[in-house]
Amino acid sequence: MPHRMFEKSRGVAVRLPAAAALALALAACTTTRPAQPEGPRVDQSYVRMYGPVQDDGWNVQAIDVSKVDPRYLRQIVDYNSPYPAGTIVVDPYERFLYLVMENGKAMRYGVGVARSGMEFAGKAEVARKAEWPRWTPTQAMIKREPERYGKVADGLDGGISNPLGARALYLYKNGRDTLYRIHGTNEPWSIGKAVSSGCIRLFNQDIIDLASRVPPGSRVVVLDRSQSGQGTVPNGPMAAGPQSGAAVTGGLS
Numbered sequence: 001m002p003h004r005m006f007e008k009s010r011g012v013a014v015r016l017p018a019a020a021a022l023a024l025a026l027a028a029c030t031t032t033r034p035a036q037p038e039g040p041r042v043d044q045s046y047v048r049m050y051g052p053v054q055d056d057g058w059n060v061q062a063i064d065v066s067k068v069d070p071r072y073l074r075q076i077v078d079y080n081s082p083y084p085a086g087t088i089v090v091d092p093y094e095r096f097l098y099l100v101m102e103n104g105k106a107m108r109y110g111v112g113v114a115r116s117g118m119e120f121a122g123k124a125e126v127a128r129k130a131e132w133p134r135w136t137p138t139q140a141m142i143k144r145e146p147e148r149y150g151k152v153a154d155g156l157d158g159g160i161s162n163p164l165g166a167r168a169l170y171l172y173k174n175g176r177d178t179l180y181r182i183h184g185t186n187e188p189w190s191i192g193k194a195v196s197s198g199c200i201r202l203f204n205q206d207i208i209d210l211a212s213r214v215p216p217g218s219r220v221v222v223l224d225r226s227q228s229g230q231g232t233v234p235n236g237p238m239a240a241g242p243q244s245g246a247a248v249t250g251g252l253s
Contacts, residue, residue: 074108132158
């Protein structure tokens with residue numbers, strides 16, 4: 001006698017069609033797949049902020065902000081600075097550059113900084129700015145890493161492959177070139193790290209923004225370790241920043 005499946009309804013046995021019976025049987029043997037967790041939510045304003053840029057004939061690639069620590073993305077923060085609006089304050093130990101604004105605020109940018117032993121600290125000024133600047137390694141850099149820098153000893157023209165990136169701010173002190181720079185980078189992975197030969201580097205999108213905001217003659221202050229965290233509000237945006245690592249600013253790549 002063929003197999004039959006019955007469903008009870010109000011005490012009466014009801015014969016189900018064969019197709020329905022098979023569906024019920026199969027359903028009893030399946031497992032519901034759990035919902036897959038969503039990836040990290042990305043603020044679309046940052047996607048736009050760090051999107052592709054066409055600048056003076058060069059195509060700056062977008063930054064994948066989902067892979068960047070949000071602390072290092074450009075943002076306005078509370079900042080109690082003793083310096084007037086328009087001053088650039090670099091905190092290399094926190095990996096931040098602040099452009100001081102009015103009313104206790106600052107525009108904060110994430111930066112890459114110098115390896116230990118190549119630090120600059122103190123006060124300087126932006127003597128000049130350059131778009132897609134030419135870059136020439138110093139003699140000290142060539143001597144330290146001849147295989148890397150010797151082949152470009154005569155310098156590189158500006159462009160996407162140039163380590164100074166889209167803009168450079170040239171830091172002078174008492175009228176003399178410090179040889180330290182605040183500049184863009186063709187190595188966006190280095191933001192938040194201590195890897196440079198002395199300079200302060202920003203995402204190309206950020207150095208374009210910063211350079212548009214500061215004129216030549218702007219004051220620059222690079223904090224030393226004892227000053228790190230200066231100007232930040234207790235329990236504010238800087239509270240969770242990294243507290244260790246190599247130091248300070250400025251330089252040639």
